[in-house]
Ligand code: 5AD
């Protein structure tokens with residue numbers, strides 16, 4: 001038997017990249033690679049990059065520079081760049097950093113095995129196409145290996161919304177939905193391997209419109225199909241755009257018991273002027289009315305959001321509108337960012353807000369969000385939640401899992417194993433997690 005080659009993958013950014021990295025490891029598994037936790041002994045290093053954060057490309061170049069020594073020690077080491085920076089930079093990566101052997105964009109991962117062969121033959125391999133075929137269908141799936149109780153499943157990729165700050169429509173391309181039968185097959189396979197909770201992923205997941213046997217399915221219809229999968233207990237999805245929260249999806253939040261009461265629904269700003277400049281095509285008011293309808297369907301739903309501060313032309317008044325929106329919604333989680341330019345996006349060309357002003361606004365917004373987040377978490381004390389246990393905790397006999405609201409909950413001696421779902425009474429709220437007590441079942 002040949003000695004397995006070692007693959008080190010470093011993943012940056014969103015959950016879609018985590019999912020993609022798993023698929024890439026599986027594809028290269030077919031070429032005799034096994035994953036290694038360190039780059040030091042690797043035969044191939046892959047950086048699965050993200051272009052959302054500031055200076056993403058620069059960070060990738062500096063990370064690559066650090067592999068020079070490894071390549072000198074092991075001339076057979078192959079180095080690849082995948083993900084959104086690969087898509088955005090393309091050939092430029094190999095020009096600026098000649099030690100890179102392979103550059104692959106997010107739509108071409110199924111071509112990785114051939115690309116790897118090319119690099120072993122001493123050639124460079126570059127693929128940043130947007131091919132027609134479903135890359136996930138072409139990617140090898142690992143033989144029935146057991147896995148943890150939660151998994152991501154990409155159902156949709158790309159985006160046609162073109163928010164003025166965002167690179168996704170350029171790096172991930174146009175919106176494409178995977179056919180429903182493939183998603184269902186993958187879901188059943190995951191459940192057979194021990195998965196109890198699946199998070200459906202897509203940059204614009206609620207715009208899902210994949211082919212089904214009787215025509216296209218909406219995300220809600222796909223969720224109802226998944227609801228029928230025996231052994232699958234929990235369904236989540238992320239990330240949604242407010243304008244694609246269709247009636248059937250809102251209704252599913254009230255009627256589908258496997259769909260968890262948690263929704264990530266970015267608003268980005270509370271100012272209508274800024275929302276317009278962002279090309280968001282919703283207003284603060286239409287967002288709030290939408291939240292009202294979602295809460296009418298599922299009163300206990302926990303909401304999370306994304307915000308950008310310091311977008312071009314944002315005045316103190318515009319920022320105040322964002323600060324005013326936060327308490328109106330009541331976010332259980334929220335992520336906030338300073339606007340930073342992405343070359344090629346419309347807002348990058350506009351006059352920019354002063355960096356100190358951005359920093360000040362970010363601190364104020366984050367302080368408000370943290371307070372609200374903590375208040376919502378604290379309000380769980382005394383309530384009973386269902387916890388899906390994921391792993392052992394730091395203390396002897398302690399288990400850690402997630403409630404339906406995605407709060408992290410730790411329980412001493414829950415008489416439950418990994419993958420079990422148990423009712424738990426919340427007794428304390430600490431930084432970033434809740435303490436619970438198992439409820440005796442009789
Ligand atoms: N600057 C700051 N934040 C950004 N995001 C996306 N692009 C930018 C940018 N250019 C944020 C948005 C999005 C989240 C994933 O990242 O809030 O919802």
Ligand code: SF4
Pocket residue numbers: 159160161162163166167168169203204241
């Ligand atoms: Fe980017 Fe989301 Fe806007 Fe699409 S909807 S352009 S992914 S922020």
